[in-house]
Amino acid sequence: MPSVPWKTAITRIEPNRVAVRGYDIADLMGRVSFGEVVYLILRGELPSAEVGRLMDAILVSSVDHGVTPPSVNAARTVAGTGASLSQSVAAGISSINRWHGGAIEDCAIQLRRIVDRCERDGGSLDDAADAELAQMKTRGERMSGFGHRVHTKDPRTARLFELASQSGATGTCVAAALAVERAFGRVGKSLPINVDGAIGAVLADLGFEQGAMNGLFMIARTPGLVAHVVEEQTRQKPMRHIDPSAHTYDGPPSREVSQR
Ligand SMILES: CC(C)(COP(=O)(O)OP(=O)(O)OC[C@H]1O[C@@H](n2cnc3c(N)ncnc32)[C@H](O)[C@@H]1OP(=O)(O)O)[C@@H](O)C(=O)NCCC(=O)NCCS
Known part of the structure; x- marks a missing residue:
């Protein structure tokens, strides 16, 4: 039985060409920021440069908030059981709800x-x-x-x-x-x-x-969750008792973006 054709307006795929909302992806690459392309895929149009900068700032603002948020607790706990990166990050994403990030x-x-x-x-x-x-x-x-x-x-x-x-x-x-x-x-x-x-x-x-609004937080927090899961898997022993309030920070000291 032939399948019934259905429509999507997001991305057109043809041999050797990918077009997101009509824009050739190779043309977007190196020319628009991640915030701008997130706006494009969610809303169908590229934003102005100023709104693109605002979108980037939204994504930067929520990239991480240390080890205490529920999503990081969930991701690290699941990682400690021997779960894969995708399972652990998914556990973190599943904790983004009404009271946290949602x-x-x-x-x-x-x-x-x-x-x-x-x-x-x-x-x-x-x-x-x-x-x-x-x-x-x-x-x-x-x-x-x-x-x-x-x-x-x-x-x-x-x-x-x-x-x-x-x-x-x-x-x-x-x-x-x-x-x-x-x-x-x-x-x-x-x-x-x-x-x-x-x-x-x-x-x-x-x-x-x-x-789509809560999705912005999920998109923004995913890099942070990946970093926490990788650190849990590489720095900690499996199945440890995780007390978020008992942690100390041993990363780089405070520094300025202008010094990079
Ligand atoms: C984020 C949050 C869980 C932090 O809570 P908290 O600092 O532990 O505060 P508590 O739950 O102990 O509440 C303390 C008091 O403030 C009140 N309160 C806290 N957040 C409130 C809110 N968003 N609206 C109305 N009252 C609020 C509580 O009712 C409580 O009042 P009471 O002392 O008269 O009973 C809480 O502020 C909240 O639920 N916010 C709304 C959800 C949200 O924005 N989540 C995203 C967090 S980044």
């Missing part, structure tokens, strides 16, 4: 709700953030993309917002995120916009499709 999409949805409320009620973003947070509190819900176990001021957020502003991509969702941070402050909670929240706000302002 808060991007939920945060974008919640920020858009605040923006909608502001437009509907005609008040300020601060009023809308107060009202939304109060309602969430009565429902026992958390505001995704806010709070952090380690940081009281996430160092990645300010830089990302700075680059978003330079790219002209800062819009109402970034403004709503800052309003939420102020609203938490007014009720005595110092909950910083974390990297997920910052990425969620920026991607929402860029008009990204919701369903």
